[in-house]
Amino acid sequence: MLTDEQKDAVRCGEDLMLTACPGSGKTRVIISKLARVVDEIRGTPRAIACITYTNAAVQEIESRLRHHIQPGDDSFFDICTIHSFCLNHIFRPFCHLIKGYKKGFKVLTPESEKFQKHVTAVWAQHDRYNLTFKDFEEFTQLRVGPNGEPVGIEHAAITPEVAKDYWKRIREDGFIDFANIIYYSLILLQKRAEILNSITAKFAWILVDEFQDTTDLQVEILTLIAKAKRTRFLLVGDPYQSIFGFAGARPDLADDFATRIGARTDKQLSGNFRSSAPILAHANLLYPRTPAMVALGQYKDVTQKPVWRHGSSPFQVITDHFLPALDGLGIPVGEAAILAPTWFSLFPLGRRLREYGVSIVGPGARPYRRNRQFAPLAEQVCGYLMEPRPDAIAGIERTLFNTLLDITGRASFDIFSYGGRVIVFRLLEIAQKLHVAHMGAISWLEAASGEFADLLIAEEYLAPSERDIFRMSVEEMKADMRNNKVDLANLTIEELGVYANPKAALKLVNLHNSKGREWRAVAMIDLHEGRIPHYMSRTAEDFESAKRLFYVGVTRAEQFLMYITDTTDSRNGPTRFLRKGTGVGVC
Numbered sequence: 001m002l003t004d005e006q007k008d009a010v011r012c013g014e015d016l017m018l019t020a021c022p023g024s025g026k027t028r029v030i031i032s033k034l035a036r037v038v039d040e041i042r043g044t045p046r047a048i049a050c051i052t053y054t055n056a057a058v059q060e061i062e063s064r065l066r067h068h069i070q071p072g073d074d075s076f077f078d079i080c081t082i083h084s085f086c087l088n089h090i091f092r093p094f095c096h097l098i099k100g101y102k103k104g105f106k107v108l109t110p111e112s113e114k115f116q117k118h119v120t121a122v123w124a125q126h127d128r129y130n131l132t133f134k135d136f137e138e139f140t141q142l143r144v145g146p147n148g149e150p151v152g153i154e155h156a157a158i159t160p161e162v163a164k165d166y167w168k169r170i171r172e173d174g175f176i177d178f179a180n181i182i183y184y185s186l187i188l189l190q191k192r193a194e195i196l197n198s199i200t201a202k203f204a205w206i207l208v209d210e211f212q213d214t215t216d217l218q219v220e221i222l223t224l225i226a227k228a229k230r231t232r233f234l235l236v237g238d239p240y241q242s243i244f245g246f247a248g249a250r251p252d253l254a255d256d257f258a259t260r261i262g263a264r265t266d267k268q269l270s271g272n273f274r275s276s277a278p279i280l281a282h283a284n285l286l287y288p289r290t291p292a293m294v295a296l297g298q299y300k301d302v303t304q305k306p307v308w309r310h311g312s313s314p315f316q317v318i319t320d321h322f323l324p325a326l327d328g329l330g331i332p333v334g335e336a337a338i339l340a341p342t343w344f345s346l347f348p349l350g351r352r353l354r355e356y357g358v359s360i361v362g363p364g365a366r367p368y369r370r371n372r373q374f375a376p377l378a379e380q381v382c383g384y385l386m387e388p389r390p391d392a393i394a395g396i397e398r399t400l401f402n403t404l405l406d407i408t409g410r411a412s413f414d415i416f417s418y419g420g421r422v423i424v425f426r427l428l429e430i431a432q433k434l435h436v437a438h439m440g441a442i443s444w445l446e447a448a449s450g451e452f453a454d455l456l457i458a459e460e461y462l463a464p465s466e467r468d469i470f471r472m473s474v475e476e477m478k479a480d481m482r483n484n485k486v487d488l489a490n491l492t493i494e495e496l497g498v499y500a501n502p503k504a505a506l507k508l509v510n511l512h513n514s515k516g517r518e519w520r521a522v523a524m525i526d527l528h529e530g531r532i533p534h535y536m537s538r539t540a541e542d543f544e545s546a547k548r549l550f551y552v553g554v555t556r557a558e559q560f561l562m563y564i565t566d567t568t569d570s571r572n573g574p575t576r577f578l579r580k581g582t583g584v585g586v587c
């Protein structure tokens with residue numbers, strides 16, 4: 001059932017920029033809108049693009065939409081990120097028009113070995129060795145400005161020369177990164193009227209979720225499409241949840257675009273289905289809204305106020321206060337999350353909690369590096385063995401697709417066809433047979449890596465020369481685990497599966513990645529001035545953006561919220577967002 005304000009937004013036939021408070025059911029509105037406009041265009045050659053911010057959101061919408069549409073409707077919509085929209089509809093079909101990509105391309109993802117290789121090589125070219133995590137991370141933030149220049153490197157070690165050399169290297173090796181997919185798509189639309197024409201002829205509607213996090217190039221692309229006046233827009237967002245400024249997001253662009261296309265901006269979603277009234281009272285202290293955000297969901301009548309706990313370390317407060325509070329409230333740890341301003345404070349906490357015997361997902365949870373090639377597939381399959389949920393099959397397909405892409409450099413799209421699904425079921429059959437035969441995770445991994453490779457070679461997804469890649473990857477996983485002092489003999493398939501199917505595990509998430517998610521209980525750690533806002537914050541916008549990040553954290557909690565500070569650093573003082581006047585007023 002939709003509320004009146006949700007229905008109103010879905011029915012609006014004009015271009016609309018909808019401002020939606022946290023937990024207001026944006027996803028529900030987008031799905032209902034999608035189902036409604038599919039009804040309107042069914043049988044025509046037109047389609048709808050639904051652009052979301054992350055792949056996780058794509059999967060969420062895809063799986064929920066299944067209940068609303070008819071068989072065969074798939075050709076009428078594309079649910080995608082802006083990158084896959086540009087890749088599939090603009091860059092891939094027309095890349096032959098671009099110098100360097102005439103013969104095709106491969107997408108360079110930060111998880112791939114090639115990414116590491118190129119970053120290492122380009123740094124060596126500029127005399128930088130002994131690289132740290134940050135030296136790699138910075139390349140994932142690299143963006144292209146409207147004139148083709150590198151941007152987003154103001155606080156980075158990367159110089160414009162390094163960025164350009166990096167792009168030159170990857171292009172010579174036949175690769176393109178996400179930033180350039182967007183840039184070249186814009187160029188193609190600007191220079192070739194026929195490409196713009198084909199896009200606007202195809203898309204009757206473009207629905208954009210998380211529009212507050214849009215970037216300048218993305219707005220340029222949408223503006224070109226809007227100018228043709230053949231495509232309608234539903235843009236949904238919340239300016240108070242714009243937290244991706246470092247990735248080029250600018251909430252002001254959203255308003256600007258709405259004005260440029262003459263979209264309506266008079267509709268709001270103000271009902272919050274997620275959180276209790278006391279949690280919303282804190283959120284409203286940070287950002288009062290008009291109309292005010294009100295609690296409508298199942299936890300609306302919970303009276304428990306958010307609490308602040310201070311201790312000697314996050315681990316001490318979590319184990320002495322947060323976990324016992326969950327017990328008292330009857331909230332399973334799998335429905336709770338620990339949020340922190342950065343990964344750095346989550347790594348040591350994750351490790352200690354794992355040693356303490358708490359199942360966790362998040363940094364420090366995996367005893368091996370995630371980019372080990374066989375690891376994601378093995379985890380997904382083990383997750384399925386533990387709990388065979390039908391929706392997990394799509395996750396396995398996607399992982400298999402990514403794994404093959406990573407190994408072979410080819411996109412095996414037929415994994416998503418009927419034939420591909422048959423392969424997935426055959427892999428699961430092998431996995432099940434081995435599960436029955438092998439008790440421990442290590443012997444399972446050793447056997448499965450061989451048998452999976454054999455099947456994929458027989459079906460021509462892998463070449464015989466690629467047979468040993470999975471086996472070698474298992475050896476690497478074992479070496480990682482030995483280094484991390486994991487008791488290999490006793491590692492279970494359940495433990496591997498928990499990373500893919502983390503229902504029973506406590507989630508450790510950084511605040512940026514918590515966007516769009518919700519948990520019954522949330523603990524926010526490391527809430528110190530200097531962390532949030534960061535000590536390098538200078539401008540009013542820096543402080544505001546930290547406040548929005550804090551706001552996103554607060555609004556993830558449904559029933560119970562704990563703020564945590566600690567004395568691990570003598571300089572630690574509570575963040576201004578916990579104080580009266582500047583924050584939620586708990587200290």
Ligand SMILES: Nc1ncnc2c1ncn2[C@@H]1O[C@H](COP(=O)(O)OP(=O)(O)OP(=O)(O)O)[C@@H](O)[C@H]1O
Nearest residue numbers: 001002003022023024025026027028273274516517
């Ligand atoms: N009309 C409704 N009736 C009951 N529950 C609803 C309704 N609309 C949304 N919800 C529930 O509210 C919760 C929040 O919805 P959703 O995740 O779509 O919020 P959101 O607006 O995307 O939030 P955020 O911006 O904070 O990520 C979900 O659990 C959803 O099922």
